[in-house]
Amino acid sequence: MLTVHAAPEFSADTVAAPLPPGLHAVPVAPRGALVRSAVAPNCEATAPDLGWRESLALVERHLSFVRRTVHVGETVQMAGREFTCVHIVNSGAVKTVNLAADGREQVVALHFKGDWIGFDCIASGATACDAVAMDTSEVWSLRYMALLEAAARVPALLHTLCTAMSGQLARERDGRLALSTLPADARVANFLRVWAESLAERGLRTDQITLGMTRAEIGKHLGMTLETVSRAFSRLARSGLIRFDEKGRRRIAVPSIAALVDYVQRAVSPAGQRTLQ
Numbered sequence: 001m002l003t004v005h006a007a008p009e010f011s012a013d014t015v016a017a018p019l020p021p022g023l024h025a026v027p028v029a030p031r032g033a034l035v036r037s038a039v040a041p042n043c044e045a046t047a048p049d050l051g052w053r054e055s056l057a058l059v060e061r062h063l064s065f066v067r068r069t070v071h072v073g074e075t076v077q078m079a080g081r082e083f084t085c086v087h088i089v090n091s092g093a094v095k096t097v098n099l100a101a102d103g104r105e106q107v108v109a110l111h112f113k114g115d116w117i118g119f120d121c122i123a124s125g126a127t128a129c130d131a132v133a134m135d136t137s138e139v140w141s142l143r144y145m146a147l148l149e150a151a152a153r154v155p156a157l158l159h160t161l162c163t164a165m166s167g168q169l170a171r172e173r174d175g176r177l178a179l180s181t182l183p184a185d186a187r188v189a190n191f192l193r194v195w196a197e198s199l200a201e202r203g204l205r206t207d208q209i210t211l212g213m214t215r216a217e218i219g220k221h222l223g224m225t226l227e228t229v230s231r232a233f234s235r236l237a238r239s240g241l242i243r244f245d246e247k248g249r250r251r252i253a254v255p256s257i258a259a260l261v262d263y264v265q266r267a268v269s270p271a272g273q274r275t276l277q
Contacts, residue, residue, distance in 0.1 A: 051163045052114020052202070058157045059088055062150045065142040070094075072212070076117060076131035076139050083125050085141045086118035092137025093212060096129040107213060107221045109171075110134075112198045116164050118144070134212025179223050186267030187222050188232040192242060192252070193260040200257060207253040208245070239263075 059065065067090075070076055076087055076094055094111040108129060111117055121127050122144070133139075151158040178190050196206045213221070219229040233249075236242045241259055245251030254260065 051160060051167065052112075054156075054160050055088060055114050055116070055164055056090060058154070058160055059140060059142065062154050062157055063142050063146060065140040068139050068141060069136070070133040070139055071136050072133055074133050076133065076137075076141075077127050077129075079127050079130050081127045083118070083121040083127055084143060084145075086116060086121075086144050086147060087131065087139050087141045089113055089115050089117070090138040090140055092133060092135040092139075094131050094137055094139065095134050095212065096131050098129050104220070105217075107217050109168075110195070110198070113202045116168070119165055119168060135210065181268055182264065183267055184224055184228050185232045185235055186264050187224065188218070188229060189236055189241060189260050189267075190264045191218065191222060192236070192254060193257060193264060196254040196257050196260070206257065207255075209252050209254065211250045211252065214250075 068076075070092075077085075079099060089111050091113055094115075094117060095107045096109045096111070096117065098106050098108045100106065111131075117131050117139075118127070120129070147161070151161055178187060182190060195209065195211075199206050199209065211218075215229045215233070216226045218224075219226045222229070224232075233242070237244055240255065241263060243253040243255065245253065
């Protein structure tokens with residue numbers, strides 16, 4: 001379903017050159033900041049990332065966009081197309097998937113409410129990945145050139161875009177760092193922690209999480225085999241860090257995000273190099 005949102009008219013009175021009075025930098029903690037003191041001791045953890053809320057508000061206020069409802073498995077964008085639009089998730093969850101030359105698919109990023117899709121296409125001018133809905137989602141699609149023009153008029157929007165891009169770069173850095181430093185069980189625990197924190201930041205439940213990825217997809221995302229991922233899930237469940245839903249093993253509950261954080265922190269400490277029994 002498509003609906004079009006029209007931006008309001010701009011006048012000289014509504015466009016300010018400096019940042020509006022009272023506008024402050026949004027404190028951004030890329031997903032992973034709570035354990036950064038353990039994974040990357042030289043990086044200081046900061047407050048939760050609330051920039052997603054400002055992104056949605058500013059887009060709705062200043063831009064025209066197409067509002068789309070996409071269902072599980074439907075695409076938001078397809079790889080190899082001319083880059084003309086960026087997208088922002090208003091509800092649900094979307095994964096970006098890279099297709100290798102040999103036909104293998106790998107999930108490279110997850111996007112939740114307020115997250116942008118398409119920044120990685122700007123340099124090449126072509127869409128680099130498929131973006132696929134993991135749940136019934138609402139996505140706002142807007143033309144990139146219109147976004148640039150609006151950002152030039154509205155400093156707060158420009159600031160929010162830079163903040164979002166910075167957050168994505170930081171998450172990619174933290175993800176690579178986790179792959180190189182965390183043992184297998186902690187890698188899966190950290191993946192689930194990031195997912196649960198993203199939901200909790202948005203006021204969503206963490207006691208009924210539907211993982212829109214198979215164990216094989218999670219393995220490719222984390223650089224692990226399907227069997228290793230399955231064993232890690234089982235050990236995390238036996239330890240009480242997660243619980244499986246009776247309706248299926250893709251639905252889990254995270255009783256305590258803090259417990260997952262603590263487990264990951266212990267896993268990267270010298271005394272914590274172990275797996276769950």
